Amino acid sequence: MVSDRPTANGVVPMMKDMTTTERRRDSGRTKAEILQVAQREFARKGYAGARVDEIADLMRTTKRMIYYYFSSKEQLFLAVLEKAYAEVRAVEQKVDVTHLDPVEAIRTLAELTFDHHDAHRDFIKLVSIENIHEAEHIRKSATLANLGTPVLDLIERILAAGKANGEFVTEADAVDVHIMISSFCFFRVSNAYTFGALFGRDMTAPENRARLRTMVGELVVAYLRGAGAKD
Amino acid sequence: MVSDRPTANGVVPMMKDMTTTERRRDSGRTKAEILQVAQREFARKGYAGARVDEIADLMRTTKRMIYYYFSSKEQLFLAVLEKAYAEVRAVEQKVDVTHLDPVEAIRTLAELTFDHHDAHRDFIKLVSIENIHEAEHIRKSATLANLGTPVLDLIERILAAGKANGEFVTEADAVDVHIMISSFCFFRVSNAYTFGALFGRDMTAPENRARLRTMVGELVVAYLRGAGAKD
DNA sequence: CTCGTAATGTACGAACTGGTGAGTTAACTT
DNA sequence: AAGTTAACTCACCAGTTCGTACATTACGAG
Structure with missing residues (x-):
């Protein structure tokens, strides 16, 4: 397996500068973003009509993260x-x-x-x-x-x-x-x-x-x- | 609400007896029944949550008939x-x-x-x-x-x-x-x-x-x- | 009785969809 | 510096789900 360097999604900047408080890994922010995007998706499509894949595609996180933090579609909806x-x-x-x-x-x-x-x-x-x-x-x-x-x-x-x-x-x-x-x-x-x-x-x-x-x-x-x- | 079925429920009987006015093939009635069952299913599960297969299973008609008469899930919903x-x-x-x-x-x-x-x-x-x-x-x-x-x-x-x-x-x-x-x-x-x-x-x-x-x-x-x- | 057609049954498939297994990386602790 | 773990990526699957191709049967017309 050639491990081609994951050059991120092109969006996230590599920063060694620690003066900024921004962190590249931030559970709180990821969770919040998921909730925000999920809210819109659920509201637009209904519970069954909403797609977990689509929620993931609408942000810089992956579907795996949704399940990492919210376990299931149903619990995600409840959290929303x-x-x-x-x-x-x-x-x-x-x-x-x-x-x-x-x-x-x-x-x-x-x-x-x-x-x-x-x-x-x-x-x-x-x-x-x-x-x-x-x-x-x-x-x-x-x-x-x-x-x-x-x-x-x-x-x-x-x-x-x-x-x-x-x-x-x-x-x-x-x-x-x-x-x-x-x-x-x-x-x-x-x-x-x-x-x-x-x-x-x-x-x-x-x-x-x-x-x-x-x-x-x-x-x-x-x-x-x-x-x-x-x- | 006409229920002119001679048999309570179960399989439609094979009848060579033509004295009964009932027809085993009746487009109007099949359509009506599909609409009725579909209405309940859509109301209970929402548009995306409703399953065409389930609507079919809930009656004596098959899914094929739903598409025969209503072409698509969306048009079925509109008809409902x-x-x-x-x-x-x-x-x-x-x-x-x-x-x-x-x-x-x-x-x-x-x-x-x-x-x-x-x-x-x-x-x-x-x-x-x-x-x-x-x-x-x-x-x-x-x-x-x-x-x-x-x-x-x-x-x-x-x-x-x-x-x-x-x-x-x-x-x-x-x-x-x-x-x-x-x-x-x-x-x-x-x-x-x-x-x-x-x-x-x-x-x-x-x-x-x-x-x-x-x-x-x-x-x-x-x-x-x-x-x-x-x- | 025969034939055409509307009505129905059967089987199947391609695309999707929720969910997961397993490995990787960043950040923090000591 | 090394170890630990939370945060994250990637590839994949098993079960669904809408929709259809094709065979078949009942009904009515002639």
């Missing part, structure tokens, strides 16, 4: 999901609306949720994919259980404040309010494609975006004020 | 989608709420939509799958363009009536109202799995079903009455 959810939680926890009056607080929460969904299309696709598979991966993950409680606490506090000052009349449950907000924001992004094809309107287009963003808030506030109840 | 949408349209067109007053009409429409989504889980999964693939199949279909107009007409009439009698204050667009209703009903079913895993509540469970069903109507009515607007 966990990372995506973690990012979401991180953003949500920065939300502080406690200083606002209840109506403004719930409106703001709705709009922030709207913006967040708008900005994380890949995440939404991953969740859709996971739902098609009836959450079989999430259920295996301990990390992801009861990830929702922080938001629920927030909503609960807002609802309590709203009732206390008389602005909210409807007896509403925090989870239900969360469903109202999420469903609207999620659907607008997740179903934009078929909706556009069937109704000839792009829900994600800029001219619709602003109007729909306002709508979420108004919707929830109107409900909480009790205007929808039968009299 | 078209059939599913056709059934939906058929149901929607039977809805008549014109005799009701506007508030009751929109509430009823919302609840009917709710029931409809509740009863057609497979359809919802197919739509989710199609959205993951950015509606690439639907776009190829002439049959499915502007399928939504009937519902929009209905909503428009209700909105006009509501404004006329003063019950609706909000300047609302028919498509937007449809989004409000659909998003809630669709999300409740499509995302029930991940939602259940994260929030520990099954949105499709009977005890929640009834409450959420009432909520859709109240939500939309509250919004249309203008209670959510900033003053």
Whole structure:
């Protein structure tokens, strides 16, 4: 066997210069890159449609590395999901609306949720994919259980404040309010494609975006004020 | 759902008896059965995850027939989608709420939509799958363009009536109202799995079903009455 | 009854796809 | 300097999976 020198992929520079902190072998970075590329591939093609080979081809790592770090396609997908959810939680926890009056607080929460969904299309696709598979991966993950409680606490506090000052009349449950907000924001992004094809309107287009963003808030506030109840 | 098979299941009997009207070769029925089984398979596994061989194994037909009638996996999927949408349209067109007053009409429409989504889980999964693939199949279909107009007409009439009698204050667009209703009903079913895993509540469970069903109507009515607007 | 054709059964294959065995190299420790 | 091990490369395989070539059979027309 002639051991022809692996001249790398031509991309990685040979550096003896150790002043740079960059390392040619870096497990953390390789793992992170795999997760990033895998997320895009899964989101674009679905779980079964995504190809491990393709994920590998899209980066400077090889397929062997994927299995080295993640053991299987399924565990890779789970890792992608966990990372995506973690990012979401991180953003949500920065939300502080406690200083606002209840109506403004719930409106703001709705709009922030709207913006967040708008900005994380890949995440939404991953969740859709996971739902098609009836959450079989999430259920295996301990990390992801009861990830929702922080938001629920927030909503609960807002609802309590709203009732206390008389602005909210409807007896509403925090989870239900969360469903109202999420469903609207999620659907607008997740179903934009078929909706556009069937109704000839792009829900994600800029001219619709602003109007729909306002709508979420108004919707929830109107409900909480009790205007929808039968009299 | 015609099941005119004399034998419960098992092998088709060799019959020289021609008094029976049943034909052992029946293209229409074979096609229908393929579509039915394929729908379930696609809904359960996603587009790429569905296996043509498995679809064949799940019936009394062979894989060869699938290709004989549908040419390719992709065209089979499209046919499944078209059939599913056709059934939906058929149901929607039977809805008549014109005799009701506007508030009751929109509430009823919302609840009917709710029931409809509740009863057609497979359809919802197919739509989710199609959205993951950015509606690439639907776009190829002439049959499915502007399928939504009937519902929009209905909503428009209700909105006009509501404004006329003063019950609706909000300047609302028919498509937007449809989004409000659909998003809630669709999300409740499509995302029930991940939602259940994260929030520990099954949105499709009977005890929640009834409450959420009432909520859709109240939500939309509250919004249309203008209670959510900033003053 | 015979013949043409639509409908169906059988067997197979080429390309793919998740996963692995085994060796190699870089970086760190002592 | 030598040893240790984590990080990485390369070639390969066994099982799938979509799709097809070809043989066969039932049905209806004439």
